[in-house]
Every structure is written in C-alpha cells, then in structure tokens.
Amino acid sequence: MKYCGKIIVVLKEGVFDPQGVTICNALHTLGYGEVVGVKTGKFFEVMVEVESLELARKRIQEMCDQLLANPVIERYSFEVEVGK
Amino acid sequence: MKYCGKIIVVLKEGVFDPQGVTICNALHTLGYGEVVGVKTGKFFEVMVEVESLELARKRIQEMCDQLLANPVIERYSFEVEVGK
Structure with a gap:
C-alpha cells in the first residue's frame, strides 16, 4: 500500500x-506593511510503499530524525495519508 | 488582530x-528501500496584523502571487489561523 x-x-x-x-523586509518594501514576522522552513513529500499506516508513520519519523531534519536547530511535524 | x-x-x-x-537516493542508501519518491518544497509562516481573517487570507494570497511562489514552475497552498 502506498502512503504519502x-x-x-x-x-x-x-x-x-x-x-x-x-x-x-521584501514584503514591507512591496507594500505589505501589516507583516510582523516571517519564518521559513522546508517541506518534503515522501511516498513510501509499506504494509500499514502505522509502519509508514514509524519509518517516516525515523527518516526525519536521521536525514530530513537537523535535531540541533530544527523541529519537524508530519502527517501521513493514504497515497495517490 | 494577529493572524498566521x-x-x-x-x-x-x-x-x-x-x-x-x-x-x-540518500534514503535508499540509508536503508529506506520502501521510499518510492520524494518531492521537496518550501514552507513559510507569515504573521500579519490586520482587521479580519478574510483580509489576512486575501493579503497572504497576494504575497504568494507576488513574492513567495514563482507561478511559472510552482504552486502553493496555504491556511490562515488566528495568530499566537
């Protein structure tokens, strides 16, 4: 089964x-004076083929810990859906 | 009112x-053979101080069109919440 x-x-x-x-600063220059702050981050969509949603969640969490996020300076959140 | x-x-x-x-490829090398594809993207959190949720939505959509996304090669989605 595919999960995303x-x-x-x-x-x-x-x-x-x-x-x-x-x-x-760029948004202020463009006239968006109502902006009080901007945070940036990264987005990943990881498609996996495993037996269960639970396993997909577990493996994706491991990938985040091991490769996708740097635990020293970053935090992550994710959700897993049945894949397209 | 602050919106995010x-x-x-x-x-x-x-x-x-x-x-x-x-x-x-890196995930495969690390032993995650169940990965069938990865897409990358960007994430932004924009805090605005405006009168209404509707106005926040409208202005954030304008920011996406004008600065945050390149309409030629990118698409975006967003949600707006009452800010912290």
Whole structure:
C-alpha cells in the first residue's frame, strides 16, 4: 500500500532565520506593511510503499530524525495519508 | 488582530526536482528501500496584523502571487489561523 508523508521542518525557537528576515523586509518594501514576522522552513513529500499506516508513520519519523531534519536547530511535524 | 499564514510552495507536476531525487537516493542508501519518491518544497509562516481573517487570507494570497511562489514552475497552498 502506498502512503504519502507530508513533512514540515522549521528552525527551533531562538534560532536566527536570516531568510525569514529578508523576506519580511521584501514584503514591507512591496507594500505589505501589516507583516510582523516571517519564518521559513522546508517541506518534503515522501511516498513510501509499506504494509500499514502505522509502519509508514514509524519509518517516516525515523527518516526525519536521521536525514530530513537537523535535531540541533530544527523541529519537524508530519502527517501521513493514504497515497495517490 | 494577529493572524498566521502557513504556506507550502511546491514545484508543479512535471517540473524536475533534483533535490527530491537526491534525497530519495540518500534514503535508499540509508536503508529506506520502501521510499518510492520524494518531492521537496518550501514552507513559510507569515504573521500579519490586520482587521479580519478574510483580509489576512486575501493579503497572504497576494504575497504568494507576488513574492513567495514563482507561478511559472510552482504552486502553493496555504491556511490562515488566528495568530499566537
């Protein structure tokens, strides 16, 4: 069965996000003065072929811990759906 | 009132995603043979201070069209919540 994991990785609170600051400034310059802050992150869609939703969740969490997120400065969240 | 827009930007179908291919190969090397595909994208959290949820949605959509996503090769989706 195919499952699709949607993973969002963001910097932990307190870690400086220069890309977010740059985008915030750019939005101000473009006239979006209502913007009070921007955080950036990464998004991954991982398709896996395993027996169960539970196993898909477990394996995707392992992938996040091992490769997709840097636990020192990043935190992640994900959800798993039955794949397309 | 503060609102928080959570935006995901991904490459359109058919646009080559070399970063996704690299991550897929890396996961295979690490023993995750069940992975059949990886897509990569960007994530933005934009905090805005406006009068209504509707206005927040409208302005965030404009920001996506104008700066955050490249409409030629990317598509985006977002949701807006009452901010922290």
